[in-house]
Amino acid sequence: MPGAVSPPVLSVERDAEGVAYAAAHSFWQSIDAALTERPTFRIALAGGHTPAGMYHELVRQRPTGEVWKRLQFFFGDERAVGPEHPDSNYRMAKAAIFDHAPVSPPQIHRIPGELRPLDEAARAYEKTLAGEPLDLVLLGVGADGHTASLFPDSPTLAEKSRWVLPATAPPGNAVRERLTITLPCIASAREAWFLVTGSEKARVVARIHKPGDDPPPPAALVRATRVVWFLDRAAAAGVVSL
Ligand code: 6PG
Numbered sequence: 001m002p003g004a005v006s007p008p009v010l011s012v013e014r015d016a017e018g019v020a021y022a023a024a025h026s027f028w029q030s031i032d033a034a035l036t037e038r039p040t041f042r043i044a045l046a047g048g049h050t051p052a053g054m055y056h057e058l059v060r061q062r063p064t065g066e067v068w069k070r071l072q073f074f075f076g077d078e079r080a081v082g083p084e085h086p087d088s089n090y091r092m093a094k095a096a097i098f099d100h101a102p103v104s105p106p107q108i109h110r111i112p113g114e115l116r117p118l119d120e121a122a123r124a125y126e127k128t129l130a131g132e133p134l135d136l137v138l139l140g141v142g143a144d145g146h147t148a149s150l151f152p153d154s155p156t157l158a159e160k161s162r163w164v165l166p167a168t169a170p171p172g173n174a175v176r177e178r179l180t181i182t183l184p185c186i187a188s189a190r191e192a193w194f195l196v197t198g199s200e201k202a203r204v205v206a207r208i209h210k211p212g213d214d215p216p217p218p219a220a221l222v223r224a225t226r227v228v229w230f231l232d233r234a235a236a237a238g239v240v241s242l
Helices: 016-034 051-061 066-070 089-098 118-129 183-187 199-209
Strands: 009-013 041-045 071-075 077-079 136-139 164-168 177-181 191-196 226-232
Touching (some): 051 089, 118 164, 136 183
Parallel strands (some): 009 226
16 A cells, blocks of 8 residues: 555674675665666665675675666765765765766756755755655654754654755754754655664664654654664674563
């Protein structure tokens, strides 16, 4: 049923390498299945550090193949910097995927973090997304519960229609000015996968999956037709006993 939401699936692996392998394996399984029904597969990549291991594993598992030509790469968020900046999420994905896989520039849709004003950059990326649902949104979670660049107490969390907005990260985050897809954009996706590893994330993962009285962290607000959490044992320590 369109828009039906099933409970999140938790996939717990021994360690970060296990998460990278499992997520990459599931990625290729999902794509092989989807491409029997559709010509292309639209993925929004996550930024930060955690996904890099999965991105390398994607290329290791499928270094070549026509399947790569049927993928369209987008981004869930970007820092308000250009593509060469050390903190650019696009730059991380380029180093981990695009420099090694048979992907051509027209398949890569980076968020123009260098554009100003940022709301124009956001509207430009909404045009790039063209209102077409993503097949898969990859996400990480910060220790404060943010995901993409949707931060706690941010007005971006209340957005009901825009798919891309400017955002501001709290002090202490790399590059405070951001651009991010919104909860409505993620909710329109077929699947949203979280990749979360490390003991420093155990508390926030528990807050997300065992809600108490606190306001839910932004990552807990994520809906999609199917949501999967790829966790290592350290990050899952507060939700599953192993
Ligand atoms: C970003 C990411 C952000 C990230 C989390 C977790 O641009 O930083 O979109 O949401 O996924 O901060 O980052 P780590 O994987 O580095 O812990």
